[in-house]
Structure formats: structure tokens, C-alpha cells
Amino acid sequence: TWKELIQEEFGDGIMSAIDFNMTMEREPNNKGDRVKLAMSGKFLPYKYYGNDEGVPEYGFKEP
Numbered sequence: 852t853w854k855e856l857i858q859e860e861f862g863d864g865i866m867s868a869i870d871f872n873m874t875m876e877r878e879p880n881n882k883g884d885r886v887k888l889a890m891s892g893k894f895l896p897y898k899y900y901g902n903d904e905g906v907p908e909y910g911f912k913e914p
Contacts, residue, residue, distance in 0.1 A: 862912030863910030866895070873888065873889065
């Protein structure tokens with residue numbers, strides 16, 4: 852699911868698990884504490900070898 856959301860926003864590729872940071876915080880709430888997760892990783896676009904006309908060299912999504 853995360854991979855699909857990343858590709859929808861950035862294009863064809865993955866989030867690096869090597870160059871990666873994750874933080875976890877507790878958020879107080881009247882109905883019970885909540886968990887807040889933040890993940891940050893470098894986007895690594897797929898490289899297409901032997902790409903044909905109309906297929907980009909890298910998987911970046913056009914802004």
C-alpha cells in the first residue's frame with residue numbers, strides 16, 4: 852500500500868530503506884492517546900534500460 856501511494860505521488864520507484872528515518876510520537880487525546888508516525892526516505896526512481904520512444908529513462912512523475 853505504501854509503495855502504491857509513493858508511486859502515485861512521485862512516479863515509478865521506491866523509498867530507500869537505507870537512507871531512511873522514522874520518528875514516533877505520542878499525541879495525547881481525550882479518547883485515548885494516539886500514535887503519530889513520520890517516515891522520511893530518499894525516493895529512488897526506477898531506471899528503464901533500453902526504453903522505447905515515449906518511455907522515460909527514469910520513473911519520475913511530471914509535476
